[in-house]
Amino acid sequence: MKNCFDVVIAGGAATGSALAYFLSASHSFKGSILVIEKDASYQKCATALSAASIRHQFSTVENIQMSQFGSEFLYGIGETLEVDGERPDVNFQEAGYLFLSTPEGYATLQENNALQRALGAQIVLLSDRQLQEKYSWLNVSDLAGGSLGLKGEGWLDAYGMMRAFRRKAIAQGVSYIENEVLQVHREGGRVTGVTLNNGETVSCGVFVNAAGTGAMKLASQAGIELPIESRKRSVFYVTCPETVNDCPMLIDPSGAYIHPEGEGFICGIQPPADQDPECFDFDVQYQLFDDLLWPILAHRVPVFEALRCEHSWAGHYDYCTFDQNVILGYHPDINNMVFANGFSGHGMQQSPAVGRALAELIEFGEYRSLNLKRLGWERVLNGQPIIEKNVW
Numbered sequence: 001m002k003n004c005f006d007v008v009i010a011g012g013a014a015t016g017s018a019l020a021y022f023l024s025a026s027h028s029f030k031g032s033i034l035v036i037e038k039d040a041s042y043q044k045c046a047t048a049l050s051a052a053s054i055r056h057q058f059s060t061v062e063n064i065q066m067s068q069f070g071s072e073f074l075y076g077i078g079e080t081l082e083v084d085g086e087r088p089d090v091n092f093q094e095a096g097y098l099f100l101s102t103p104e105g106y107a108t109l110q111e112n113n114a115l116q117r118a119l120g121a122q123i124v125l126l127s128d129r130q131l132q133e134k135y136s137w138l139n140v141s142d143l144a145g146g147s148l149g150l151k152g153e154g155w156l157d158a159y160g161m162m163r164a165f166r167r168k169a170i171a172q173g174v175s176y177i178e179n180e181v182l183q184v185h186r187e188g189g190r191v192t193g194v195t196l197n198n199g200e201t202v203s204c205g206v207f208v209n210a211a212g213t214g215a216m217k218l219a220s221q222a223g224i225e226l227p228i229e230s231r232k233r234s235v236f237y238v239t240c241p242e243t244v245n246d247c248p249m250l251i252d253p254s255g256a257y258i259h260p261e262g263e264g265f266i267c268g269i270q271p272p273a274d275q276d277p278e279c280f281d282f283d284v285q286y287q288l289f290d291d292l293l294w295p296i297l298a299h300r301v302p303v304f305e306a307l308r309c310e311h312s313w314a315g316h317y318d319y320c321t322f323d324q325n326v327i328l329g330y331h332p333d334i335n336n337m338v339f340a341n342g343f344s345g346h347g348m349q350q351s352p353a354v355g356r357a358l359a360e361l362i363e364f365g366e367y368r369s370l371n372l373k374r375l376g377w378e379r380v381l382n383g384q385p386i387i388e389k390n391v392w
Contacts, residue, residue: 004203006031010181011210013045017165018355024172038180052158054349055097056121059112059389066353071152073352081164083171088164092156096149096248106144122151158348184221191337208338215341228342229278231319234285236312239264242303256296269293284312317345323385329376
């Protein structure tokens, strides 16, 4: 392997591979690209262990627009990422999200809906009566209504999407190696290169930090404090003896979620704040299911009282402690280090848009298709968080 590349990307999961694809797909970009991924099996990466869903129901313009592009990309992913006649199929289940609201939260739901619809998202508000008519299995006794996505929302094979990005990027000339960045080398306002786990040093023109929960260490080595922590999220696969027809991705006001998957359902919930420390292990939080999640789901859908947990797993969010939104782009102190960190659980669905945006930023020095400047470092350094009301 040569030891000098125009662009070096640390992290080859959804974001890193999407960037590698879009940058190498540009007819005007002639540079060399190296992606460094510590685990080519991706067994422990956030994308592979996520609930693998996409939604337009956010309260922030950029988050809505990024996911809208993600949906459009999914519609044509087979043709776009075709390699040697093989077209990837990520099995996009476009069944929508249904956000449920109590009377206390309904004004926020209406406000969010107005913005979503203004941006072209196909989201409808349903009253409690309409919810009951449409979903007879749903307990609406404490609800004011809900917000349902009609197009572009659902769940998919996230692992398949990530592998498709990687395969296409390689076909377009991108180099991938299974290794780990152990040290970032900075001189003045530039990153000059990185040292790998095998002792090799690779120099770079641009260095991209897309390392997920490993991003904090790389940023620190470059003298940058990245406000991100690794937060564990457990996912449970359950079955129910009763039939629940036409179930979308159901989001309870508590934040609990559940959606159909095969013969059963995938579900989860964010732990209470006092039980959600920085964490790097993969131990499943079974007590969270028994004590919190299951009772919530049984209240919302009475037949879920009979849920049976078949298996479960745990993964990690690169959680932005500043405002739960991604931090994108160059840091003002380093003119050749690009950050794509702190997705807080939205990385898979935002990866196509972020990949395209950072490819433009690296090649042209600016965002061209979608302006994501507001998600840059300036808000962090100035203490001006972007409040996303639908973090979930």
